[in-house]
Amino acid sequence: MPSPKASRSAGRSGGSPVLGSSNGRYEFMSLNRAPPPHLLQRQGSDPATARLRASESPTRRRGSGSSTGSTGGQGLPEEDSIRLNPSIIGVALSSLLAIDLWLSKRLGVCACEDSSWGSIRPLMKLIEISGHGIPWLAGTAYCLYKSDSAAGQEVMLNLFVALLLDLVLVGIVKAVVRRRRPAHNRMDMFATFSVDRYSFPSGHATRAAMCGRFLLAHLVLAAPLRVLVLLWASMVGLSRVLLGRHNVTDVVFGFWMGYCQYNLVEMLWLSPQVLQGLLGQLA
Numbered sequence: 492m493p494s495p496k497a498s499r500s501a502g503r504s505g506g507s508p509v510l511g512s513s514n515g516r517y518e519f520m521s522l523n524r525a526p527p528p529h530l531l532q533r534q535g536s537d538p539a540t541a542r543l544r545a546s547e548s549p550t551r552r553r554g555s556g557s558s559t560g561s562t563g564g565q566g567l568p569e570e571d572s573i574r575l576n577p578s579i580i581g582v583a584l585s586s587l588l589a590i591d592l593w594l595s596k597r598l599g600v601c602a603c604e605d606s607s608w609g610s611i612r613p614l615m616k617l618i619e620i621s622g623h624g625i626p627w628l629a630g631t632a633y634c635l636y637k638s639d640s641a642a643g644q645e646v647m648l649n650l651f652v653a654l655l656l657d658l659v660l661v662g663i664v665k666a667v668v669r670r671r672r673p674a675h676n677r678m679d680m681f682a683t684f685s686v687d688r689y690s691f692p693s694g695h696a697t698r699a700a701m702c703g704r705f706l707l708a709h710l711v712l713a714a715p716l717r718v719l720v721l722l723w724a725s726m727v728g729l730s731r732v733l734l735g736r737h738n739v740t741d742v743v744f745g746f747w748m749g750y751c752q753y754n755l756v757e758m759l760w761l762s763p764q765v766l767q768g769l770l771g772q773l774a
């Protein structure tokens with residue numbers, strides 16, 4: 492008389508779904524266990540699964556052939572189940588990057604004058620300049636010089652330091668990641684550093700997010716102006732993709748990085764006492 496286990500196996504080979512039911516109950520396959528042969532056969536016929544399996548570690552591929560024999564189907568060694576995860580993360584990352592490249596190319600509608608939205612390229616370039624480091628540094632230095640209140644000087648000096656910090660941090664990440672700008676970008680940007688040939692993250696997006704938060708937190712602005720700040724920051728980010736300067740992920744990460752940079756600025760905030768010391772040393 493066949494054992495219940497044997498009859499379940501027989502039922503499966505008779506065409507039950509991959510993660511289907513036997514005796515009316517669903518079964519789920521552990522990632523740590525080698526799949527039964529009938530599942531391997533099915534997976535091999537599915538191109539997506541075949542790609543997944545091809546990216547598995549050699550150890551796992553070796554193991555899947557012998558594990559039922561050597562371990563009696565009890566499972567693979569711990570190290571093998573750990574190695575499976577990076578391959579899944581790898582597939583997820585490559586898919587995200589493929590979507591990113593495809594979407595960014597489609598959205599790069601102002602990349603040159605004869606692009607589909609090429610007529611608004613000058614407007615996008617104006618928005619680009621509004622988020623550039625030089626006008627921000629020059630404007631902040633001017634306000635610092637003109638400010639006659641201690642509170643105003645404190646805010647402007649901290650904004651100036653924040654802008655310098657942003658340039659340094661973005662420069663470091665760009666130099667480490669070294670992601671090329673999109674192929675459809677025309678490198679006709681105003682005043683760039685050598686690291687600015689790299690695109691990850693968008694320096695304009697980090698600046699827009701950080702300065703946007705800074706202005707909202709430290710300037711007393713009426714509601715329409717607060718909305719304008721948010722709109723400006725969003726437009727700076729969007730214009731990077733429309734101009735073909737960046738991929739979408741460069742801008743999304745840039746916004747996140749700028750948001751976090753503002754937290755850092757708050758932590759490192761230069762107090763009036765420190766300021767007086769600094770100004771005293773300068774004088």
Ligand SMILES: CC(C)=CCC/C(C)=C/CC/C(C)=C/COP(=O)(O)O
Pocket residue numbers: 623624625628658680681682683684687689690692693694695696731736
């Ligand atoms: C005083 C001083 C060191 C000024 C340097 C300002 C400068 C050249 C900033 C670079 C701004 C820039 C072109 C960033 C690149 O932005 P992405 O959004 O294209 O990454």
